[in-house]
Amino acid sequence: MNRYTCLSLAASLLLSACVVDLAVLKNQRVDFVRQVKPILEGSCLECHQHQYVFAGLNLETKELAMKGGRRGPVIVPGSPHQSLLYKVLLLGHDSPVAMPPTPERLDRDYEQIIHDWIQQGAKWPDGVRLTAPQNRKNPKA
Numbered sequence: 001m002n003r004y005t006c007l008s009l010a011a012s013l014l015l016s017a018c019v020v021d022l023a024v025l026k027n028q029r030v031d032f033v034r035q036v037k038p039i040l041e042g043s044c045l046e047c048h049q050h051q052y053v054f055a056g057l058n059l060e061t062k063e064l065a066m067k068g069g070r071r072g073p074v075i076v077p078g079s080p081h082q083s084l085l086y087k088v089l090l091l092g093h094d095s096p097v098a099m100p101p102t103p104e105r106l107d108r109d110y111e112q113i114i115h116d117w118i119q120q121g122a123k124w125p126d127g128v129r130l131t132a133p134q135n136r137k138n139p140k141a
């Protein structure tokens with residue numbers, strides 16, 4: 001290894017260390033029930049529950065969500081960038097698979113919450129069930 005490669009290697013290591021640090025600082029613990037559930041219920045459940053299982057994906061329960069859609073798992077705990085559930089949020093809306101399939105993407109803060117949740121292991125407490133807005137007995141609950 002010559003001096004230059006050595007230096008640039010050191011520089012890129014330093015840089016990646018900083019990036020990781022920033023990510024850790026930004027990554028506060030995500031609370032599924034308080035933060036993730038309302039996003040999924042509000043933006044996704046309409047089409048991904050037992051009445052409309054679009055793309056074979058039902059997000060009502062942990063078991064069904066982890067099973068995934070027609071192409072298999074959409075959540076890879078620890079790896080948001082391998083998780084279709086996160087990746088579809090980043091697609092431009094010229095893609096037919098961009099989610100939600102509305103002209104607007106999800107709020108950036110919400111994208112970050114989904115990202116951090118998956119990165120932190122996609123914890124979903126047992127027995128917590130998501131409800132589609134149209135199936136709520138009391139829509140304000």
Ligand code: HEC
Pocket residue numbers: 040043044045046047048054055057068069070071072074084085086088096097099100101106
């Ligand atoms: C208005 C209905 C609707 C809403 C709301 C919706 N989806 Fe979808 N979803 C679809 C349809 C339709 C497809 C199939 C798209 C295609 O491939 O053409 C799909 C496909 C997907 C897929 C791909 C599954 C697979 O295995 O191929 C994922 C992941 C997904 N949606 C996640 C989400 C998430 C996350 C949200 C909320 C942010 C969401 N969807 C909101 C209708 C919807």
